[in-house]
Amino acid sequence: xxxxxxxxxxxxxxxxxxxxxxxxxxxxxxxxxxxxxxxxxxxxxxxxxxxxxxxxxxxxxxxxxxxxxxxxxxxxxxxxxxxxxxxxxxxxxxxxxxxxxxxxxxxxxxxxxxxxxxxxxxxxxxxxxxxxxxxxxxxxxxxxxxxxxxxxxxxxxxxxxxxxxxxxxxxxxxxxxxxxxxxxxxxxxxxxxxxxxxxxxxxxxxxxxxxxxxxxxxxxxxxxxxxxxxxxxxxxxxxxxxxxxxxxxxxxxxxxxxxxxxxxxxxxxxxxxxxxxxxxxxxxxxxxxxxxxxxxxxxxxxxxxxxxxxxxxxxxxxxxxxxxxxxxxxxxxxxxxxxxxxxxxxxxxxxxxxxxxxxxxxxxxxxxxxxxxxxxxxxxxxxxxxxxxxxx
Amino acid sequence: xxxxxxxxxxxxxxxxxxxxxxxxxxxxxxxxxxxxxxxxxxxxxxxxxxxxxxxxxxxxxxxxxxxxxxxxxxxxxxxxxxxxxxxxxxxxxxxxxxxxxxxxxxxxxxxxxxxxxxxxxxxxxxxxxxxxxxxxxxxxxxxxxxxxxxxxxxxxxxxxxxxxxxxxxxxxxxxxxxxxxxxxxxxxxxxxxxxxxxxxxxxxxxxxxxxxxxxxxxxxxxxxxxxxxxxxxxxxxxxxxxxxxxxxxxxxxxxxxxxxxxxxxxxxxxxxxxxxxxxxxxxxxxxxxxxxxxxxxxxxxxxxxxxxxxxxxxxxxxxxxxxxxxxxxxxxxxxxxxxxxxxxxxxxxxxxxxxxxxxxxxxxxxxxxxxxxxxxxxxxxxxxxxxxxxxx
Numbered sequence: 001x002x003x004x005x006x007x008x009x010x011x012x013x014x015x016x017x018x019x020x021x022x023x024x025x026x027x028x029x030x031x032x033x034x035x036x037x038x039x040x041x042x043x044x045x046x047x048x049x050x051x052x053x054x055x056x057x058x059x060x061x062x063x064x065x066x067x068x069x070x071x072x073x074x075x076x077x078x079x080x081x082x083x084x085x086x087x088x089x090x091x092x093x094x095x096x097x098x099x100x101x102x103x104x105x106x107x108x109x110x111x112x113x114x115x116x117x118x119x120x121x122x123x124x125x126x127x128x129x130x131x132x133x134x135x136x137x138x139x140x141x142x143x144x145x146x147x148x149x150x151x152x153x154x155x156x157x158x159x160x161x162x163x164x165x166x167x168x169x170x171x172x173x174x175x176x177x178x179x180x181x182x183x184x185x186x187x188x189x190x191x192x193x194x195x196x197x198x199x200x201x202x203x204x205x206x207x208x209x210x211x212x213x214x215x216x217x218x219x220x221x222x223x224x225x226x227x228x229x230x231x232x233x234x235x236x237x238x239x240x241x242x243x244x245x246x247x248x249x250x251x252x253x254x255x256x257x258x259x260x261x262x263x264x265x266x267x268x269x270x271x272x273x274x275x276x277x278x279x280x281x282x283x284x285x286x287x288x289x290x291x292x293x294x295x296x297x298x299x300x301x302x303x304x305x306x307x308x309x310x311x312x313x314x315x316x317x318x319x320x321x322x323x324x325x326x327x328x329x330x331x332x333x334x335x336x337x338x339x340x341x342x343x344x345x346x347x348x349x350x351x352x353x354x355x356x357x358x359x360x361x362x363x364x365x366x367x368x369x370x371x372x373x374x375x376x377x378x379x380x381x382x383x384x385x386x387x388x389x390x391x392x
Numbered sequence: 393x394x395x396x397x398x399x400x401x402x403x404x405x406x407x408x409x410x411x412x413x414x415x416x417x418x419x420x421x422x423x424x425x426x427x428x429x430x431x432x433x434x435x436x437x438x439x440x441x442x443x444x445x446x447x448x449x450x451x452x453x454x455x456x457x458x459x460x461x462x463x464x465x466x467x468x469x470x471x472x473x474x475x476x477x478x479x480x481x482x483x484x485x486x487x488x489x490x491x492x493x494x495x496x497x498x499x500x501x502x503x504x505x506x507x508x509x510x511x512x513x514x515x516x517x518x519x520x521x522x523x524x525x526x527x528x529x530x531x532x533x534x535x536x537x538x539x540x541x542x543x544x545x546x547x548x549x550x551x552x553x554x555x556x557x558x559x560x561x562x563x564x565x566x567x568x569x570x571x572x573x574x575x576x577x578x579x580x581x582x583x584x585x586x587x588x589x590x591x592x593x594x595x596x597x598x599x600x601x602x603x604x605x606x607x608x609x610x611x612x613x614x615x616x617x618x619x620x621x622x623x624x625x626x627x628x629x630x631x632x633x634x635x636x637x638x639x640x641x642x643x644x645x646x647x648x649x650x651x652x653x654x655x656x657x658x659x660x661x662x663x664x665x666x667x668x669x670x671x672x673x674x675x676x677x678x679x680x681x682x683x684x685x686x687x688x689x690x691x692x693x694x695x696x697x698x699x700x701x702x703x704x705x706x707x708x709x710x711x712x713x714x715x716x717x718x719x720x721x722x723x724x725x726x727x728x729x730x731x732x733x734x735x736x737x738x739x740x741x742x743x744x745x746x747x748x749x750x751x752x753x754x755x756x757x758x759x760x761x762x763x764x765x766x767x768x769x770x771x772x773x774x775x776x777x778x779x780x781x782x783x784x
């Protein structure tokens with residue numbers, strides 16, 4: 001096991017009707033003037049935004065609102081948010097939405113007190129101060145409610161880049177699974193895929209003897225498989241929604257990733273897909289990740305066999321572990337297809353002839369990337385070609 | 393799944409040589425004058441205390457020392473610590489030791505700014521302020537390094553009582569598995585038992601549909617079983633020590649307990665054993681917990697069968713789940729015996745004729761206690777009688 005730091009100071013308030021307490025928690029964490037940041041019209045239509053604002057008013061907290069966050073959140077809205085916060089002397093940001101909304105809020109939070117361009121933080125500059133953030137989560141997916149990470153897309157060129165800092169971790173996150181019950185099946189499945197991908201990025205490691213982290217990864221994945229079939233069949237299943245929502249947070253605050261090297265190449269490759277086609281991140285991952293597995297599994301056949309046996313319930317073939325490893329990968333792809341995810345370029349709306357463009361945008365040049373298996377441009381091309389033609 | 397709050401703000405610094413950074417972290421969390429609190433002579437003999445003090449000096453932090461913490465930490469030393477902190481104007485407490493040392497530090501931290509008797513907090517009064525605490529952990533067991541809980545024994549009458557508050561959660565905890573390599577096998581096994589008991593207290597619940605928490609419980613327990621056999625065979629196995637140490641923290645910061653009712657009767661009953669006989673808490677649990685399981689398993693045969701199959705690797709008997717349930721309980725007791733734990737009164741040094749005294753000290757009267765199965769005095773008597781004569 002490698003040395004590590006683990007720090008997850010966010011207070012999580014989980015369960016039915018908890019959004020009505022958001023004013024109380026903003027008060028607890030010192031907010032007096034709040035930017036309420038939200039996305040699509042659904043928060044408005046469902047009455048969620050009204051309930052949130054009422055809770056602020058009940059607690060004597062002033063606020064301004066800024067909506068319009070899109071999936072793959074854009075730099076343009078963040079610039080607008082920063083200006084608004086400065087003008088209105090905002091001292092706390094409340095995100096009411098999913099991962100895109102939280103990531104946008106983090107960009108604003110980092111930029112308000114910074115004299116330069118906030119985009120610097122997405123090009124490698126360290127975040128050293130930020131406004132405090134709270135979240136009311138409406139989609140189980142990104143895990144941004146419990147992480148210090150943020151991914152933003154620069155509209156000019158559709159460049160998708162990320163940043164991360166403990167300073168950007170939300171002070172509190174309110175998780176009411178009932179708020180996710182109205183999500184369409186496709187978006188729900190995209191979230192499920194993202195959650196599972198966050199675990200797999202950590203599961204595939206070259207570090208030995210990290211049984212506790214392995215087992216915690218498997219715990220989240222076993223839960224996701226069981227509960228996902230339930231929620232796709234019955235979107236109103238509160239209990240399944242609850243298990244998935246909490247699993248989504250556990251999957252990405254790094255409790256399932258400590259003490260080991262991690263990979264993250266599937267995420268890196270997918271960012272170029274959703275950057276170019278503006279598709280859902282989870283959908284892109286469903287196409288990329290099993291293809292990445294097929295390309296790299298020979299690097300550590302027994303680890304993929306462990307995945308197959310412990311997570312997908314495959315029988316171990318002791319005479320031919322490679323067969324077991326492949327069966328696990330196929331089981332993952334079948335699962336993704338079962339829950340309605342695309343598994344190849346055609347289903348995603350991507351084009352094989354764009355592969356050179358995707359690699360160009362990746363910007364890898366002659367370099368290499370990734371923690372489990374180092375990939376060069378040619379490897380990424382090969383993975384995208386598998387992804388282009390994959391089938392169950 | 394029940395509504396819940398989860399809050400674990402402690403920063404964990406894990407791995408080799410990390411104790412040399414303790415001064416840096418005290419500085420980060422605002423300490424300028426520290427009480428270094430420790431237990432037996434081992435921290436002194438091993439040179440650990442010197443390394444800790446050197447790190448404080450290197451960071452320009454003043455300190456006073458108070459040693460002498462015993463297992464089942466006493467109120468008397470806490471009174472002494474409170475006086476010392478007031479006299480020396482201490483603003484941060486650093487515990488260098490195991491769970492008893494941390495629990496003692498928490499008692500001191502709560503008492504320094506309190507005008508009344510600190511024991512009030514162990515009799516139900518809410519902790520509303522406390523000095524900040526850091527820990528350098530030397531035993532994997534209690535989980536106190538990541539919790540807000542503290543258990544203290546009042547020397548007058550050997551009354552063992554607990555308190556808990558988010559305010560008492562350590563600011564940081566330094567976990568170096570190498571520091572536990574010198575622990576005798578018996579103490580190591582006591583710690584293992586305590587860690588597993590913390591999970592089982594949460595595993596046995598009446599709340600349905602908490603798959604994620606179930607699976608996380610099982611992840612910790614599966615890890616403990618595998619790594620425990622390794623560490624008992626080879627005490628110098630750093631990797632096994634590392635897995636157990638981190639599992640011990642995860643087992644008790646409540647990540648494996650959220651969203652559900654919990655039990656805690658085995659702990660309550662054991663506190664009277666270690667209170668009366670001054671035995672190790674883990675040893676007492678090894679005697680009590682399987683006996684508690686045997687007494688209550690009919691309340692939810694399928695949950696015990698789940699434990700047997702998922703954790704102990706038993707084959708499910710679909711015609712007779714009760715047999716599977718019992719096989720799981722027997723497997724647990726065999727495991728405890730395998731790692732050198734006592735499993736009955738004689739091996740623990742307890743006496744069957746003391747059972748009425750134990751129940752009297754429990755102070756349950758005509759009441760009942762526990763979250764999974766409510767127990768009355770007669771039930772506790774029956775469990776202790778099973779414990780008195782248990783065998784593998």
